[in-house]
Amino acid sequence: MKVQLTRLAHARSGDKGDTANVGLIALRAEVYPILVREVTAERVKKHFTGIVHGDVERFELPNLGALNFLLHESLGGGGTLSLMTDAQGKTFSTALLRMEIEVSDEEARKLE
Amino acid sequence: MRQKIRIAAGQGFWGDLPEAPVRQVEGGPIDYLMLDYLAEVTMSIMQKQKARDPNAGYARDFIPLMKRILSACVERDIKVTANAGGVNVRGCANALIEVARELGLAGKVRIGIVTGDDILPRIDELLARGIELRNMDTEEPLSTVRESIQSANVYLGAAPLVEALQQGAQIVITGRATDTGLTLAPLIHEFGWATNDWNHLAAGTIAGHIIECGAQASGGNCQYEWRSIPDLANVGFPIVEAAPDGTFVITKHEGTGGRVNVPSIKEQLVYEMGDPHQYITPDCVADFTTIRLQDEGRDRVRVFGIEGRPATEFLKVSISYSAGFKAVGTLVYAWPDAYEKAQAADKILRARLDRLGLRFDHMLTEFVGVNATHGPLAHGSSSGEPRADIPEVQLRVGVRGQDRSAIERFTKEIAPLILTGPPAVTGFAGGRPKVEEIVAYWPALIPKREIEPKVEVLDA
Numbered sequence: 001m002k003v004q005l006t007r008l009a010h011a012r013s014g015d016k017g018d019t020a021n022v023g024l025i026a027l028r029a030e031v032y033p034i035l036v037r038e039v040t041a042e043r044v045k046k047h048f049t050g051i052v053h054g055d056v057e058r059f060e061l062p063n064l065g066a067l068n069f070l071l072h073e074s075l076g077g078g079g080t081l082s083l084m085t086d087a088q089g090k091t092f093s094t095a096l097l098r099m100e101i102e103v104s105d106e107e108a109r110k111l112e
Numbered sequence: 113m114r115q116k117i118r119i120a121a122g123q124g125f126w127g128d129l130p131e132a133p134v135r136q137v138e139g140g141p142i143d144y145l146m147l148d149y150l151a152e153v154t155m156s157i158m159q160k161q162k163a164r165d166p167n168a169g170y171a172r173d174f175i176p177l178m179k180r181i182l183s184a185c186v187e188r189d190i191k192v193t194a195n196a197g198g199v200n201v202r203g204c205a206n207a208l209i210e211v212a213r214e215l216g217l218a219g220k221v222r223i224g225i226v227t228g229d230d231i232l233p234r235i236d237e238l239l240a241r242g243i244e245l246r247n248m249d250t251e252e253p254l255s256t257v258r259e260s261i262q263s264a265n266v267y268l269g270a271a272p273l274v275e276a277l278q279q280g281a282q283i284v285i286t287g288r289a290t291d292t293g294l295t296l297a298p299l300i301h302e303f304g305w306a307t308n309d310w311n312h313l314a315a316g317t318i319a320g321h322i323i324e325c326g327a328q329a330s331g332g333n334c335q336y337e338w339r340s341i342p343d344l345a346n347v348g349f350p351i352v353e354a355a356p357d358g359t360f361v362i363t364k365h366e367g368t369g370g371r372v373n374v375p376s377i378k379e380q381l382v383y384e385m386g387d388p389h390q391y392i393t394p395d396c397v398a399d400f401t402t403i404r405l406q407d408e409g410r411d412r413v414r415v416f417g418i419e420g421r422p423a424t425e426f427l428k429v430s431i432s433y434s435a436g437f438k439a440v441g442t443l444v445y446a447w448p449d450a451y452e453k454a455q456a457a458d459k460i461l462r463a464r465l466d467r468l469g470l471r472f473d474h475m476l477t478e479f480v481g482v483n484a485t486h487g488p489l490a491h492g493s494s495s496g497e498p499r500a501d502i503p504e505v506q507l508r509v510g511v512r513g514q515d516r517s518a519i520e521r522f523t524k525e526i527a528p529l530i531l532t533g534p535p536a537v538t539g540f541a542g543g544r545p546k547v548e549e550i551v552a553y554w555p556a557l558i559p560k561r562e563i564e565p566k567v568e569v570l571d572a
Contacts (some may be wrong), residue, residue, distance in 0.1 A: 062401070064403065085480065086484070086485050
């Protein structure tokens, strides 16, 4: 079944030039493997269609139960060049939490 | 050697809560106060201020702040590390010396100043010797924007701050030093960590990263159970309680609001993160995948296990250059059909700009209340199309270009929409949008051997 990431994780995002970073953090340790399996760089790129124009890179931090995503070419030039309200990508965190992922019935029960 | 050092964060950026550093000094025991003032574009703003007034060019807020806390710092031997010097470290130090004398502290305060980060006068010489200062993001050589450069500063590490502390400085003022070095330097100084003790240097660097954005580590901007975070009106800024073995606890003063727990620290750890295996600073390469966190009672998180690797042979340079002009105009449309009206107004505006023959490098329309932050995701399957009865929408249109007169003309086309466009519109009390000169950021690398930081210690 499908669940929205906001039920599994919290997040914080920021910028480096025209690249936004989103750190996605599992709400509980047992959720982390689900994030690793489901929230791939390809799916994140697809989720941000029309927003992220470059590549998406993913890094794993099992010690923090977190994934870090770099969303290249996503901030309208970045820094002072950007015309966007969110030129620093601060709200990309909750934009990622909108994503829906597939979990098994057993995994879904554990989320209750 | 002291077995525990408490370093308190007082400012996370130039413009942070003015009361925060005062509360850090008065709210409980601390050994060091760390003040981070510099963002990427701050140096260019300061360079402009200095061009107009040779005594300006530093974080001016720092001086009235020190007026309030310097006596307490001297009395309780609290040392201060601050990158408040901007592009005029000496000017900042002179203003501070004046304050010390006013407070009757002449002869009682030693002020360390760190310079050598400003390479603006050396740019042509460096380029001539084949140091290209290519843009780290785009790979372009600096020669493409040579004529537009406004400032060029190297990020200095902890070493020169350590030297200043060893010479007895109570207040250390730097220009473009790294945020993390402001926290790492006191630890190296107090605990005598070696310059190749990579694990300890990485630990001090990560301690610095956690507190460099102020309250963002102690409950501010924290998503995890945000509703239950207590008393943010009285938020306590974070404090590092460090031990000689490189472990530390993040905490905050008793009786303050906010929250320090494992989730709040995790959120700050991933903030502005690149490759977590290599967080590169002038002092070391820290590995964020080695960090261990453990709750240790209320508002205390223990951080341990950190590993690091040798520093690279390069320093990062922050170069700013003029990159044209921009302006942003806004209007607010009210119910009914607020979104539809805002969209219609945008079309009218664009047609008029077209007819005037104005061309921009970039033009962006956002509908605040509909899609300004999450773009097409705001219309995703879970939230559906924006409601027809949405109470109000702000139309926000921005343009960017090299031709100032085109941007200027754009700013005159916003207000007329009120009398010549769709109805139920307001929100123009602020007057015409201002044309802003864009100062853009150019990150580059320079070999370490090219840079010699200078340290001086002055008596107030």
